Amino acid sequence: MRGGNHADASVYQCRRTWLDSWSKTLRQPYVAGFEAAGEIVATGDEVTGLQLGAPVIGVGDGAFAEYMVLPAAAAMPVPPGWTEQQALGLVVNWPTALAMLKPLGGITAGQTVLIHAAAGATGQAAVTIAKHYDATVIATASPGKHKAVRALGPDHVLDSRGGDIAAEVLRLTGGVGVDVVLEATPGATFEASLAATKRVTGRVVVHGVASGDASITTWDLVYKHQVHIIGFNAGALTRAAPQIFGDVMRELSALIAAGVLAPGRPTGYDLADGPTAVADLEARAATGKLALLP
């Protein structure tokens, strides 16, 4: 790679790469996967401060492979004492969860947050962070994953596959709704999320599209759902608001140091079983982070 800016001029390769759940974004030619952890096997001419063999985790394109090229600025060292696999999620799911909850969602102690897909990698991070900051957490997940979600300490866990989520949330909040919703599956839950959000001050942060598209009209916003709707994309955050992203990463480092953010335990698949991993995601059979192991 070449170029005048730091990201273009500074590249390295990771030897091991891992699966994350952003694989549904399609570019041509398409090599799936965004988040990878591994050791540096080569660096660009202008790279400084990165040692060959150093364990790093970063975000780039084409993580479902044995080697991956990343901008040096898009990576961070694997925390001391952690394995590469345990670090997965540090640069995708955790910053996504923290950014949605705090700088975008504005959650504060005592506020209530509705977290959809709470058993997923991002959802688990969000439940953990929200509880750490003393929010009341209402989580949704498939019934088979409730045990895993409950272990994170949410106040309530609802069935994401049945029941009236909006009615349940309104019942749990005395009819006023939640302060923040993290909306991962709007095709299935957007209408319920809007109905379960506090009028005037409530925020709905939309970050996933796994269950299809959803829409809202201007009439809805004026006469039916007087809420704040916030679109979130981690890549856009790093490019358009690097200061906020930097603040998020610094806060994550502090959470690691404080032991709030513990080493992850992703479910591993052999690289050759990548299609199985993606099929499990699509079938909603997966819990937590998945890892492809080359």
Ligand SMILES: NC(=O)c1ccc[n+]([C@@H]2O[C@H](COP(=O)([O-])OP(=O)(O)OC[C@H]3O[C@@H](n4cnc5c(N)ncnc54)[C@H](OP(=O)(O)O)[C@@H]3O)[C@@H](O)[C@H]2O)c1
């Ligand atoms: N915008 C961003 O920058 C950003 C960053 C990270 C992640 N994301 C997105 O956020 C979402 C959650 O991320 P994640 O890493 O936590 O994903 P994940 O681990 O794959 O969790 C996804 C969960 O969504 C639920 N779900 C509901 N309807 C679904 C459907 N039709 N197809 C598949 N899953 C469905 C399932 O939970 P239940 O079966 O328990 O309901 C599933 O376990 C994903 O859509 C991901 O693409 C976006």
